[in-house]
Amino acid sequence: MADIAAITRVRDTGRLPGAGAAPQYAQGMSQQESLSRARQPRHSRGTAPTLHDVAREAGVSLATASRVLNGSERKVAESFRERVEQAAAELGYTANASAQATARGSSPVIALLVADIADPYFGLIAAGVARGADEQGLVVTIAITERDPAREARIVRALRGQRPQGLILAASRTDEPTDSDTARELAEYARFGGRVVTFGAGSAENRHVEIDNRAGAAALGRQMASLGYRSAIAIGAAEGVLTSDERLAGFRAGFESGGGSVDRVLRGDFRRESGARAMSDALAQGVEPGTLVFGMSDVVAIGAMAAIRDAGREIGTDIAVCGFDDVPSSSDVSPALTTVRVPLTEVGYQAFRATVDADWTQAPLPLEVTVRASTPGLTR
Amino acid sequence: MADIAAITRVRDTGRLPGAGAAPQYAQGMSQQESLSRARQPRHSRGTAPTLHDVAREAGVSLATASRVLNGSERKVAESFRERVEQAAAELGYTANASAQATARGSSPVIALLVADIADPYFGLIAAGVARGADEQGLVVTIAITERDPAREARIVRALRGQRPQGLILAASRTDEPTDSDTARELAEYARFGGRVVTFGAGSAENRHVEIDNRAGAAALGRQMASLGYRSAIAIGAAEGVLTSDERLAGFRAGFESGGGSVDRVLRGDFRRESGARAMSDALAQGVEPGTLVFGMSDVVAIGAMAAIRDAGREIGTDIAVCGFDDVPSSSDVSPALTTVRVPLTEVGYQAFRATVDADWTQAPLPLEVTVRASTPGLTR
DNA sequence: ATGAAAGCGCTAACAT
């Protein structure tokens, strides 16, 4: 009985243009085949049509259907091609990506790990990654570490299961973890051919896109000194966070070369609240007019600005503030924030290229000091 | 010769604790098996270990290995379990997600479509989705439409191939497309059991999380009127964009009920530049002091603020500005932006729940008018 | 409790 039902169904849907001329194949479906079909009825809501369905509907073999639908080099006669395409369209067929991936042995995904997707820094990077992926027809899988190392390791492990083409890590506390759980997972991933891309100066093993934090911060420091600032408070992330360390070192070098000195270094993380808290603390201990605050990321600097305002002090001639990154809101706060422009979307794009290009070398990522109203020239 | 190599390799790695007691199975590997192994050498860099490898290493069957590693109900003797776990750890095994998905017939991913991930509005929503997904052990795949309908349709189609558990669309121009290509793709997806979640008042078909734009905007309009404003310029997206239409209608109703009137409506999209451009145009045509500008999203309002400042006008008592959403930078611009707080991360989280909960009903999403310095009370 | 084997939907030799 099952056979009959199945066969009937085939006939039912068999309204091909010129169905009469359909090859024997379609009619001569083996009994074994019809049985297996009957067991798993197609098109019951909840199951998408398979290539098998398309092939049957079009009266061609699986192989032919596969060839026309899923980009093969091999050629198929026009009449067959049309039939298959029509059947696919009628059924609303879309290739099952998982099945394709297991059959092909590779999956068209690239994995992106960020600390916090709502943070503009990561949002911009993600946009660049997404653009690159789209160009290559790859899908990006995104995960959020929330700056939690344990979570990060868990996520890398989960992502490994996807056998992604590449894994971009823009999240780590230290930017380049070496003996953490994350590092171990990353190593396993890389061991079997996965490509890991990180940011900052990395090991020789992984590719990494480098933002020249040191140089950018040094240029900023010099500028600030030349504007007349002599005493600075730096607010950054914990020691060991590469980005933070580099920016601090660079700024210090530049600022000191111009005769300034970094008198206090406050640490937290790269979040707005962290910047606000650090600044409140500083304010509580007293901050001289004419002091410059260097937030090691714009988000931190903006948090600091809020704290300054809350304390009833004025930003600019009273307490000057500068940041790093040039996220969009830096030009919208007022006074607008002096900062170092980092082409973050391009950074993300570069990271993507690093995962897919066989012979990749980083394109230059020009940093640019942008002086705005938050650091007026000191006239004294 | 191939057999010998393969068998030798098995022996080589066979250093189980108590290997002597290993079941016959491991030693008695059939010739067929060793042949197939030899054909596809494992552990050559580039191929991750498979369950097969783990099973062999542990001296158990595929079935047993699967049961201990990949969450089955069925129980396995402690000694076997340990062996399998150790083998897996040694080899650095991680289940191939694609293979699991094809075998299980379902894949643990939820797809998220946003217009622009660098926009804080979408970033916040994405964060909520990601949090929910993580709670359920799901992976989120993200794609960017760049507000391009054709792109959007292409992407939905590609995403369909992933057979995601659910598809969240936070991108559409009209929020609820009905006869677009996207709509057709979405319908196909839904036809086979996929769950699509959109934002805004939707069809009866899809689930949608509703932000009560109308009520929020009405409350804002009333407030603004009570502050003394009488004439407003509204800046929003194109007609037909639901969010924009609702916010405009609500604001108008509220503002007019308080005696105000919306004298100009300028349209573009929800981007910052669009807001700036519209505001420049308005300014060019002349804007009376005491006028209120309503940006239908904060991002637009912030763009407008920039234009106002660039024109040498003052924000607040000269030209007041209010927005909608309360994205983080709204409190950082100065004067700080009056707006309607939308719990965007919660919105994203709700959207996620809507994709996975069998019986889902939207939790309340309280909107809250937040008056800040950009709309000082008018004393006249 | 454990293993053999038949799938899952698709691709890619290998025939024809």
Added chain:
DNA sequence: ATGTTAGCGCTTTCAT
């Protein structure tokens, strides 16, 4: 040019 068939790595009956 088209079809057959043996995989891909995994899950899940069904025996034992």
